Amino acid sequence: MTLFRSLALAAAAFTLSLPSLAQPTFAKPEDAVNYRQGALKKMKSHFDRLGAMASGRAPFDSKVAVENAEEFVAQARLPWAGFVPGTEKLSNKARPEIWTEQVKFKDSSEKLQAEAAKLLVAAKTNNLDNLKAAFGSTAASCKACHDAFRN
Numbered sequence: 001m002t003l004f005r006s007l008a009l010a011a012a013a014f015t016l017s018l019p020s021l022a023q024p025t026f027a028k029p030e031d032a033v034n035y036r037q038g039a040l041k042k043m044k045s046h047f048d049r050l051g052a053m054a055s056g057r058a059p060f061d062s063k064v065a066v067e068n069a070e071e072f073v074a075q076a077r078l079p080w081a082g083f084v085p086g087t088e089k090l091s092n093k094a095r096p097e098i099w100t101e102q103v104k105f106k107d108s109s110e111k112l113q114a115e116a117a118k119l120l121v122a123a124k125t126n127n128l129d130n131l132k133a134a135f136g137s138t139a140a141s142c143k144a145c146h147d148a149f150r151n
Contacts, residue, residue, distance in 0.1 A: 026084065032081075035082040036081075036082025036083060046071040047138070047139075049068045054128075054132045059106070060128045061094055066120070066123045069119050069124075073095060073120050076138060085099070088089070093151050094151070095151055101148075105145075108147070111141050112138070113137040114142075115137050116138060119137075119138045
């Protein structure tokens with residue numbers, strides 16, 4: 001029984017460490033900037049597709065909405081790892097407050113991720129009104145972060 005418990009504990013510890021293993025490391029500060037800009041650009045692409053449906057510029061297609069919301073959720077977890085020390089001066093869009101107000105910046109990123117999850121839930125309802133409401137809340141979260149941390 002002790003061997004089983006030891007193996008179970010080791011497996012649990014390994015599983016819990018997986019998210020930290022997934023954190024990217026960057027050889028140069030420029031790599032971190034490219035990483036975060038790439039993730040943000042991909043997020044914008046999927047969000048824009050959802051916005052086109054929410055605003056009536058594109059026909060509502062539940063399957064397409066879910067696919068884009070899933071990608072948006074996945075991408076919403078990524079760019080924050082690229083805001084590392086040494087990258088402050090490498091982007092003219094990132095405000096210094098990202099590094100001087102890290103708690104607020106982290107809170108903004110977590111709010112976006114929470115809103116993104118709600119957007120996915122709304123997309124899965126196959127209801128355009130639900131998508132519109134969730135899109136608006138998510139867009140407000142994006143705007144708040146941009147207002148505070150982006151030039």
